[in-house]
Amino acid sequence: MAEKNFKGxxxxxxxxxxxxxxxxxxxxxxxFGIFPIGYAVYISLHxxxxxxxxxxxxxxxxxxxxxxxxxLAFLGGLSxxxxxLWVIFTAVQGRENKAPFRLGGSLLAIASLVITNWGxxxxxxxxxxxxxxxxxxxxxxxxxxxxxxxxVGLVIxxxxxxxxxGQEFFRMLxxxxxxTPVVAAAVVFRVIFSEREAGFANQFxxxxxxxxxxxxxxxxxxxxxIFGLELNGIFAGPSLALIAIMIFGIWxxxxxxxxxxxxxxxxxxxxxxEAADIDGATGWQAFTNITVPxxxxxxxxxxxxxxxxxxxxxxxxxxxxxxxxxxxVDVTSVEIFDTFYKLNKFGYAAAESIVLFAIILLLTxxxxxxxxxxxxxx
Amino acid sequence: MAxxxxxxxxxxxxxxxxxxxxxxxxxxxxxxxxxxxxIIGAIFAVIPFLWMVSTSLMTLGETINxxxxxxxxxxxxxxxxxxxxxxxKYFLNSVLITVSVLVGLLINCVLxxxxxxxxxxxxxxxxFAVLLATMMxxxxxxxxxxxKLIRGEIFPLPYLPETWTFVPMWLREYFPSSSNWMNTLQVxxxxxxxxxxSIFLLRQFFIRIPDDIWDAARIxxxxxxxxxxxxxxxxxxxxxxxxxxxxxIGSWNAFMWPLLVTTTAKWRPLMVGLWxxxxxxxxxxQLLMAGAMITIIPVLIVFFITQKEFTEGIATSGLKG
Numbered sequence: 001m002a003e004k005n006f007k008g009x010x011x012x013x014x015x016x017x018x019x020x021x022x023x024x025x026x027x028x029x030x031x032f033g034i035f036p037i038g039y040a041v042y043i044s045l046h047x048x049x050x051x052x053x054x055x056x057x058x059x060x061x062x063x064x065x066x067x068x069x070x071x072l073a074f075l076g077g078l079s080x081x082x083x084x085l086w087v088i089f090t091a092v093q094g095r096e097n098k099a100p101f102r103l104g105g106s107l108l109a110i111a112s113l114v115i116t117n118w119g120x121x122x123x124x125x126x127x128x129x130x131x132x133x134x135x136x137x138x139x140x141x142x143x144x145x146x147x148x149x150x151x152v153g154l155v156i157x158x159x160x161x162x163x164x165x166g167q168e169f170f171r172m173l174x175x176x177x178x179x180t181p182v183v184a185a186a187v188v189f190r191v192i193f194s195e196r197e198a199g200f201a202n203q204f205x206x207x208x209x210x211x212x213x214x215x216x217x218x219x220x221x222x223x224x225x226i227f228g229l230e231l232n233g234i235f236a237g238p239s240l241a242l243i244a245i246m247i248f249g250i251w252x253x254x255x256x257x258x259x260x261x262x263x264x265x266x267x268x269x270x271x272x273x274e275a276a277d278i279d280g281a282t283g284w285q286a287f288t289n290i291t292v293p294x295x296x297x298x299x300x301x302x303x304x305x306x307x308x309x310x311x312x313x314x315x316x317x318x319x320x321x322x323x324x325x326x327x328x329v330d331v332t333s334v335e336i337f338d339t340f341y342k343l344n345k346f347g348y349a350a351a352e353s354i355v356l357f358a359i360i361l362l363l364t365x366x367x368x369x370x371x372x373x374x375x376x377x378x
Numbered sequence: 379m380a381x382x383x384x385x386x387x388x389x390x391x392x393x394x395x396x397x398x399x400x401x402x403x404x405x406x407x408x409x410x411x412x413x414x415x416x417i418i419g420a421i422f423a424v425i426p427f428l429w430m431v432s433t434s435l436m437t438l439g440e441t442i443n444x445x446x447x448x449x450x451x452x453x454x455x456x457x458x459x460x461x462x463x464x465x466x467k468y469f470l471n472s473v474l475i476t477v478s479v480l481v482g483l484l485i486n487c488v489l490x491x492x493x494x495x496x497x498x499x500x501x502x503x504x505x506f507a508v509l510l511a512t513m514m515x516x517x518x519x520x521x522x523x524x525x526k527l528i529r530g531e532i533f534p535l536p537y538l539p540e541t542w543t544f545v546p547m548w549l550r551e552y553f554p555s556s557s558n559w560m561n562t563l564q565v566x567x568x569x570x571x572x573x574x575x576s577i578f579l580l581r582q583f584f585i586r587i588p589d590d591i592w593d594a595a596r597i598x599x600x601x602x603x604x605x606x607x608x609x610x611x612x613x614x615x616x617x618x619x620x621x622x623x624x625x626x627i628g629s630w631n632a633f634m635w636p637l638l639v640t641t642t643a644k645w646r647p648l649m650v651g652l653w654x655x656x657x658x659x660x661x662x663x664q665l666l667m668a669g670a671m672i673t674i675i676p677v678l679i680v681f682f683i684t685q686k687e688f689t690e691g692i693a694t695s696g697l698k699g
Contacts, residue, residue, distance in 0.1 A: 011498075017602050018499030025490035025572035026505065032569040033512045036523035039532065043522060152419075159415040172685050173420045176427065179681045179688070181631040183649040184670040187656055188430045191663050196442075200429050203446070255423055256692070263693035312516045315633045319653065336518045341638070346522055353519040360516060 037357075040350045048347030060351035066126030073119025078362055080112035086369040130327070131352055134335035135359070138311055140238040141331055145249040146306035150299060152250065153257025158287070160258065161265045171262070174255030185252060186319035190216065193244040193320075201244070216241045216322045216329075239328035245320050249310070257302050264298035265291070304367045311360050332356050430674075434667035441663040452664070459668040462659070467643060468651035469672075472630060475566045475647055479629040480622060482571030487621065490572070491580030492606050496592065506581075509574045517634065525638060528565050530557030565639045566647065570629060576621045583617035584610060620691030623684060630677060648673050 044060050047053035065071035088105035092098045124132055156174060160167055177185065192200040193215035201215055221237045238246070268291065276286045292299075314333040321329045330338070336356065340349035433441060435451040460466065493499070494506050526532050534557035538545055545553070552563055559565040587610060595605045611618065633649045640646040646654075655669050681688060 014497055015499035018493045018497035018502065021489040021493035021497065021602075022505070025486040025577060026509075028486065028569065028572040029509065029512060029574065031527070032524060033515060033520060033574075034508075036520035036527070037515060039523035039526075040519050155415060156419045159412045159419075162409070162412045164409065164412060164416065168686075170416050170420060171689055174423050175689055175692075176678075176681070177423055179627060179677055180427075180674055181649060181677055183631065183633050183652055184673045185426065187652060187666060187670045188426050190656075191433065191666060192426060192429060194663075251422065251426070254419075258419075259689055259693050263690075308514065312518065314517070315631075318634075319656070333516070333518045337634075340522055350519075350522050353516065353522070357516055357519050360514065364514060 040353060043347055044350035044354050046347050048345075048350070050344050050346065053347070056347075060348050061355070063348065064128050064131055064351060064355060065123045066128070067122050070119045070122030070126065073115050074123055075119075075358065075362075077112045077114075077116030077119050078359075081109060081116065082362060082366045082369060084109035084112055085366060089370050130330075131332070131335055131355075133327070134330050134332045137238070137242065137329065138313075138331040138333075140242060141246060141249070141313065141317075142307055142310040144238060144243070144246040145253070145310055146303060148246075148250050149253045149257050149306060150261075150302050152254040153261050153302070154295075154299075156254070156258040157261035157265055158291070160262050171259060174258050176255070177252045178256040180252070182252070182315045183319055186248065186316040189244070189248045189251075189316075190320050193247075195324075213240060214324070215244045216320055216324075221328075241322065242329045245317055245329055248316055248320065249313070252316075253306070257306075260302060261295065261298055264295050268294045300367075304364065307363055307367065308360060311356070311363065430667045430670055433664055434671050436664045438662060438664060455664050455668040456672065459655070459665045460672060462665065463651055463655035463669055464643060465648070465651060465669070465672055468646055468648045471645050472648040474563065475645070476626060476629045478563065478567040479570045480625055482567065483573070483576060483625050484618065484622065486572040487576040487580055488606070488611065488618070491577045492584055492602070492610060494577065495581045495584035496587075496589075496610075497602065510578060513574045513578075521634070521638070524569070524635075528559040528569075528639060530559070535559055559639075561640055561642050561644050563645050566632075566636055566645055569635070570625075570632070576625065579621055579624075580614070580617055583614050587613060616687065616691065619684070619687050623680070623688055623691065626680065627677065 045055060045057060047056050047059070061071075062068070065074075084105050087101055087108065091105075092101045095101065160170060164170075194201075195214040195216070196202070197206075199215070202213065205213070221239050272290050272294075273286055276290060281289070312333055313331060314337065317329060317331055317334050318337070321334070332352070333356070336349050336352045339345050339352060432447050434455055435453065436445065436448040436455075437452050440448050494502060523532070528535065535554065537554040537557050538550065540555060554562055554564060591609060592605060595609060600608070631649060632647065633653070636647050636650045637653065640650060643651075652669055652673050656666060659666050659669070
């Protein structure tokens with residue numbers, strides 16, 4: 001009996017120490033990380049311009065979407081798409097008859113795309129163009145940078161992984177852009193991509209006989225500048241200013257991806273390559289059949305963190321944007337910042353940020369359902 | 379999401395301690411494409427730095443005429459930028475902010491990570507999972523409530539009443555005198571003194587320390603705090619180094635938050651100072667580049683000194699995280 005009591009006291013003391021140890025960190029994270037989410041929802045339900053106004057329910061959200069059915073179709077369609085992907089990639093695991101799942105999932109995916117598209121067109125017609133447009137710009141930015149970053153990183157990592165001289169020296173050089181303060185680097189890129197003829201980008205492309213461009217001050221889409229096409233909406237593609245910002249994004253993260261991929265490469269057992277060599281596999285076959293599958297967890301990690309990161313990207317875009325780009329580089333986080341900081345519409349900005357959060361959540365879930373089971377964990 | 383992270387972690391391949399087998403290097407012609415890729419990549423990575431250095435040493439005339447290298451280095455740009463942009467003030471601010479954040483962050487996160495790794499208490503895994511989920515929250519969501527919070531508009535933050543005359547003046551400087559924390563040191567430091575990512579990294583390392591050591595220490599009469607300080611921390615130098623470096627970079631580079639909470643020069647950090655300079659310097663590119671260079675140099679120095687730990691720390695933490 002006495003012993004049991006003693007043990008109980010020890011356990012109580014242990015728990016108490018545990019709680020004491022985590023208290024400072026948990027307090028700070030709750031106060032500055034978790035509490036603000038709830039409070040942001042609260043703000044978003046009010047008319048709130050610097051000072052709190054009347055409660056107005058979902059009015060702010062309505063201003064964003066302009067049409068409830070459209071909003072429902074858009075967000076619901078996206079969720080349905082995630083579910084369809086889950087059926088196609090995850091639910092079929094370990095089942096004997098995969099065909100009906102695949103077929104059903106594909107049909108569901110097509111249906112959800114149609115719904116999403118209808119929803120998008122509806123809210124685009126009636127909702128807040130600035131905010132919804134910023135989502136498209138964010139999407140361009142993500143799709144333009146993340147896959148490129150990973151591809152460039154993979155090529156560099158693979159080259160570094162060969163038995164080369166000065167591996168550590170090269171690795172250090174590639175890592176430099178990542179450690180450079182973003183604001184300072186963005187200031188440098190502002191000058192590199194300036195519209196002046198003496199700007200570095202214009203001098204460099206001038207060597208190939210390309211006329212000086214306005215770069216960060218150019219609001220026209222690339223498709224119009226190169227091919228003279230006049231497209232509208234999603235199909236027009238990113239403006240030249242956004243492309244310049246994408247180049248910055250790729251510049252700062254490609255090396256970081258390379259270093260992480262290199263660490264992944266050195267974790268792959270050498271004897272696999274030897275076996276492949278004996279079986280007469282070419283270098284390319286070894287790359288696609290051994291390297292890529294064994295590296296897939298790392299690639300997956302980089303893709304997920306990359307997408308989440310680009311959807312939150314702010315600092316360098318804020319520094320590099322020029323008024324002449326006429327909002328063609330204003331990704332969602334910049335748009336939210338403007339609504340809140342310049343226009344002082346706190347309630348509306350909070351509603352926008354909650355929508356952004358919902359989209360990031362959906363994206364993350366989609367990433368996990370599609371890729372997680374398909375990556376190879378050795 | 380959290381459960382998946384746990385799973386990834388237990389099964390992902392942590393690179394083995396590299397066995398140093400020195401393969402004698404022989405150059406083959408088949409290596410040429412590899413070197414070509416490496417060199418092109420290196421040029422892409424480094425050229426903005428070269429451009430920055432070169433431009434920072436030009437005269438105004440040279441920046442306007444298409445020139446790549448200055449005729450003779452014009453070092454005066456640096457002192458001009460340093461004085462014009464009030465960098466001496468901002469530099470000191472940034473150093474103070476970064477040091478405070480690092481000290482606070484290490485204490486808070488090491489304690490919490492140790493508890494999550496080594497102490498049994500009810501709700502441990504649940505709290506940890508919630509903690510990991512906070513890594514996904516975009517800054518855009520939290521920033522508006524955070525601003526209201528630090529202005530003392532939501533509920534009052536702690537402060538020193540003016541009537542407490544026994545607090546010496548020099549100490550007063552560092553404590554808030556009202557619940558409005560705008561333009562203070564603590565608004566730039568306290569919110570960053572704990573984050574889920576650091577706790578996660580540290581916990582992953584601590585959890586691999588075998589429990590026998592703890593049993594032995596306990597028999598010798600050591601409590602958790604002493605064990606943590608005398609055994610765990612010295613054993614965990616690499617991961618503590620990694621966390622410190624991440625925090626250093628994060629704190630030195632912070633921009634959006636300091637931009638919002640510093641309306642005066644009093645505690646304005648270097649990055650916001652640089653941005654203010656950008657909006658004021660206008661077309662004087664050479665001064666801008668000198669200014670950018672000044673803000674980058676401390677990071678570069680730290681990076682070159684700790685280069686090996688840095689890249690390896692980030693490479694492995696990236697794999698694990």
